Amino acid sequence: MDTEALSHCGQCKHFEVDFCLLRQEVIPFPHSTTCQSNNRDHKVPLGPLHSVVGEINDAPSARFKVLPYLEGHRVEAMSLPGQFQTRIIVCTPEDDLVFSSTQEYLEHREKSLSKPLLLLGAIAGDIIGSLPANQRRKGLRSLKESAMRYSDLTVSLLGLVKALLRESDQALDIKALCRRYPGAGYSNEFKAWLSTLDSRPFCTDPNSVAFRTLPLGYTEDGLEATLLAAERSAGISHGLTESIKWTKAVCGALYLARIGQDKVEIERFLRDDLELLLPDDLPSLVRKLEESERSEIGMREALSCFLWTDDFDSAMEQLCPFSQAGPAYYGVVGALCEAHYHGIPEGIRKAVAGALPDELYDLLLQFDERFHFDFGGYASAVDGLG
Numbered sequence: 001m002d003t004e005a006l007s008h009c010g011q012c013k014h015f016e017v018d019f020c021l022l023r024q025e026v027i028p029f030p031h032s033t034t035c036q037s038n039n040r041d042h043k044v045p046l047g048p049l050h051s052v053v054g055e056i057n058d059a060p061s062a063r064f065k066v067l068p069y070l071e072g073h074r075v076e077a078m079s080l081p082g083q084f085q086t087r088i089i090v091c092t093p094e095d096d097l098v099f100s101s102t103q104e105y106l107e108h109r110e111k112s113l114s115k116p117l118l119l120l121g122a123i124a125g126d127i128i129g130s131l132p133a134n135q136r137r138k139g140l141r142s143l144k145e146s147a148m149r150y151s152d153l154t155v156s157l158l159g160l161v162k163a164l165l166r167e168s169d170q171a172l173d174i175k176a177l178c179r180r181y182p183g184a185g186y187s188n189e190f191k192a193w194l195s196t197l198d199s200r201p202f203c204t205d206p207n208s209v210a211f212r213t214l215p216l217g218y219t220e221d222g223l224e225a226t227l228l229a230a231e232r233s234a235g236i237s238h239g240l241t242e243s244i245k246w247t248k249a250v251c252g253a254l255y256l257a258r259i260g261q262d263k264v265e266i267e268r269f270l271r272d273d274l275e276l277l278l279p280d281d282l283p284s285l286v287r288k289l290e291e292s293e294r295s296e297i298g299m300r301e302a303l304s305c306f307l308w309t310d311d312f313d314s315a316m317e318q319l320c321p322f323s324q325a326g327p328a329y330y331g332v333v334g335a336l337c338e339a340h341y342h343g344i345p346e347g348i349r350k351a352v353a354g355a356l357p358d359e360l361y362d363l364l365l366q367f368d369e370r371f372h373f374d375f376g377g378y379a380s381a382v383d384g385l386g
Helices: 102-112 120-130 133-138 152-166 172-178 187-195 206-211 223-234 241-258 263-273 282-292 299-306 312-319 327-340 346-355 358-374
Strands: 034-037 052-057 062-066 075-079 086-091 096-099
Touching: 034 172, 034 241, 052 075, 052 086, 062 102, 086 102, 096 102, 120 152, 120 312, 120 346, 152 206, 152 327, 152 358, 172 187, 187 327, 206 223, 206 241, 206 299, 206 327, 223 241, 241 263, 241 327, 263 299, 282 299, 282 358, 299 312, 299 327, 312 327
Parallel strands: none
Antiparallel strands: 034 052, 052 062, 075 086, 086 096
16 A cells, blocks of 8 residues: 555554544554554644554464545454454444455445545546646546645635534634645635634635535525525625626536536526626637637636536546636536536546545535435435445
């Protein structure tokens, strides 16, 4: 298993006391484990937590393995007295999962990462858009887990998810989660907002708030309710008319996609209801790209990449020539494709799920469990997992 970029969490006290300060939970004995994480810059892990377990198989000596957590649950090893055989155990609130070997456990975890969780398309787009321009065409399939980096967009989006799940103050939950991940790449303007005690709007980037409010495309009943919720949510940090306009466009389009409306209806909503000037077709978009010296792009071009392509991969590919396309554009297109095509490629789902810290992945699990029944045609998170 690739352990590059792993480092000890710095907070483990497993062999001094029976309480893990990183996970905030009791470590049951005689289980034996310690943890590792990608937390180079700060104490909150930047990637999935890993357990270091000793596996004994038909010999008195142990081979130590580094195993990633399973959906936020620590992996432990336990051997029966007098027997040269280790069992891998994952303790969950529902039940204890027991595996005969590390290989069996890793196969189970690989299967679990295939869950079609809502919002994985948005986060996949964020990660792709955060790559250097010359690597974006390769997408996520060729990247090692340690090379994947989500941005501040994903953290703020999941801050909103947390607030929606708890039905609590959106500004407070977004700020709280973002402060836990200070190295995610926030703009100076957004950092200033994070430092305030109130939620007076003064951020001006319309693209970041359009991305952040994407979960509202799944949580509301009806288009009007979606647009109203999007406007209110954007208003906690972004007060400009331009920001509100694109937030409503993105959330409204996502809502229509998830209830099964075709692209003709989504385009009509954008052009007629919101009066947005979109390119007439894909050739028009390509001509604009060829005629532009700086390959500039706005949210209208990003939405057109969704409207005028046929799947997730081709939509991502169409964005690549635009040198100015940032993670927010890729994330919005990824989310729309996920809703319209009822998912994203399995390999990309696994890559994204495997790169997220357990705390953030758990928020996705909770969000999907609560809202996937409202998503027309999308499989349940537990379908086919056995």
